Amino acid sequence: MSDDVNNGERSGCGGACSEQDEKRMLSECLNRIHHKILVMSGKGGVGKSTVAVNLAVALSMAGKKVGLLDVDIHGPSVPTMLNLTEERLAAKNDKMLPVRIGELKVMSIGFLLREQDDAVIWRGPMKMGVIKQFLTEVEWGELDYLVIDSPPGTGDEPLSVCQLIGHVDGAIVVTTPQEVSAADVRKSIDFCLKLNLPVLGIVENMSGFVCPKCGEITEIFKSGAGEALADKFGLRLLGKIPLDPQVCNAGDSGKPFVYHFSKTATAKAFESIIAPILALSEKHKSNGSSNQESKAMKIAIPLAAGNLCMHFGHCEQFALIDVDPAGIVTGKTLVTPPPHEPGLLPKWLEEKGVTQIIAGGMGQRAQELFVESGIAVVTGAMGDTPEQLVAEFLAGTLMTGTNSCEH
Ligand code: ADP
Numbered sequence: 001m002s003d004d005v006n007n008g009e010r011s012g013c014g015g016a017c018s019e020q021d022e023k024r025m026l027s028e029c030l031n032r033i034h035h036k037i038l039v040m041s042g043k044g045g046v047g048k049s050t051v052a053v054n055l056a057v058a059l060s061m062a063g064k065k066v067g068l069l070d071v072d073i074h075g076p077s078v079p080t081m082l083n084l085t086e087e088r089l090a091a092k093n094d095k096m097l098p099v100r101i102g103e104l105k106v107m108s109i110g111f112l113l114r115e116q117d118d119a120v121i122w123r124g125p126m127k128m129g130v131i132k133q134f135l136t137e138v139e140w141g142e143l144d145y146l147v148i149d150s151p152p153g154t155g156d157e158p159l160s161v162c163q164l165i166g167h168v169d170g171a172i173v174v175t176t177p178q179e180v181s182a183a184d185v186r187k188s189i190d191f192c193l194k195l196n197l198p199v200l201g202i203v204e205n206m207s208g209f210v211c212p213k214c215g216e217i218t219e220i221f222k223s224g225a226g227e228a229l230a231d232k233f234g235l236r237l238l239g240k241i242p243l244d245p246q247v248c249n250a251g252d253s254g255k256p257f258v259y260h261f262s263k264t265a266t267a268k269a270f271e272s273i274i275a276p277i278l279a280l281s282e283k284h285k286s287n288g289s290s291n292q293e294s295k296a297m298k299i300a301i302p303l304a305a306g307n308l309c310m311h312f313g314h315c316e317q318f319a320l321i322d323v324d325p326a327g328i329v330t331g332k333t334l335v336t337p338p339p340h341e342p343g344l345l346p347k348w349l350e351e352k353g354v355t356q357i358i359a360g361g362m363g364q365r366a367q368e369l370f371v372e373s374g375i376a377v378v379t380g381a382m383g384d385t386p387e388q389l390v391a392e393f394l395a396g397t398l399m400t401g402t403n404s405c406e407h
Pocket residue numbers: 041043044045046047048049050051075077205206241242243244245246247248249251252
């Protein structure tokens with residue numbers, strides 16, 4: 001690993017960052033990234049990086065400003081898949097510069113290894129430190145999407161990623177048709193639920209085999225794990241990607257599949273995954289909140305007896321707090337919601353122009369509906385006045401705990 005990156009010199013604050021400085025740098029960086037998408041899997045080898053790379057490339061091909069962050073510490077395969085294994089990091093103004101392929105900005109833990117085969121045997125705090133540096137000290141600039149190739153499983157590393165990034169739009173969970181992988185992926189879904197991280201959907205990879213001679217797809221494993229999981233958890237099956245030798249060859253030779261083989265049926269399958277992700281930014285745009293000139297917010301907070309109500313769907317009132325693009329609170333109104341009915345509040349709050357929700361507890365389905373509406377949600381906030389919660393939210397110091405309401 002290159003010492004200059006790990007010794008804290010490139011700190012953006014002269015090598016002596018206080019916790020407060022780090023928080024500020026993290027929130028400055030994250031505020032310029034409109035959508036953060038985590039690609040997860042229950043275990044390695046199921047095609048998580050393949051999905052992350054092709055999703056990032058496809059979003060970039062669709063004209064979006066995209067960053068791809070590979071924090072898969074134990075198997076950073078993004079440099080290989082994008083033919084970037086010879087790249088080393090450069091820095092400017094105390095910040096690391098992502099490697100660029102066309103408009104796509106890429107940062108990988110693999111760039112920090114002297115040899116691609118270096119075993120990454122860092123201890124927990126070092127891993128956490130590097131992941132943090134990738135968010136605070138990389139010049140990502142303004143991005144529509146940051147696609148994060150997360151470490152597999154549900155251990156400390158994916159947890160660190162989620163905790164650092166905080167407001168992730170959602171996770172894409174990659175699985176294969178076999179039952180073992182499906183069992184692992186259930187853990188990933190539970191992990192997301194516990195962290196209040198919306199699951200944008202499931203991708204069933206290696207689903208059927210594409211014959212390289214005739215193109216016919218043959219089911220070689222029992223298929224349907226993705227559907228069964230999606231049904232069981234009420235999630236969306238984003239798509240099924242067949243096991244296609246061209247995907248493997250493209251990955252090994254550093255050619256992004258969706259770019260070089262865009263006319264194939266397999267590339268179309270990848271496209272089905274990006275459609276709902278693209279819809280996130282379209283929704284966001286129509287709400288006006290991704291417009292760089294206008295970043296005014298309307299923050300909704302559910303209330304009971306004037307303080308934060310821990311059960312979102314059963315609150316007495318909502319405080320709607322207007323914040324101007326400079327982050328100044330300009331107004332507050334109190335509104336009474338319609339009688340409780342599942343699925344009603346997201347639409348009602350969207351109609352009121354809400355762009356952000358600060359909640360105590362909120363069910364998974366409601367969170368998904370808000371994400372689909374382009375409304376950002378923070379859950380796990382703790383009882384306080386709406387003014388205090390908004391002040392902490394704007395200062396980046398809002399403390400969140402577990403989601404206290406699972407329904
Ligand atoms: P993970 O990130 O889950 O460890 P990778 O994306 O690195 O998995 O994929 C593991 C291997 O499987 C790679 O060699 C990759 O090219 C290959 N692979 C992934 N998806 C497919 C697919 N749909 N068809 C053929 N090969 C695939």
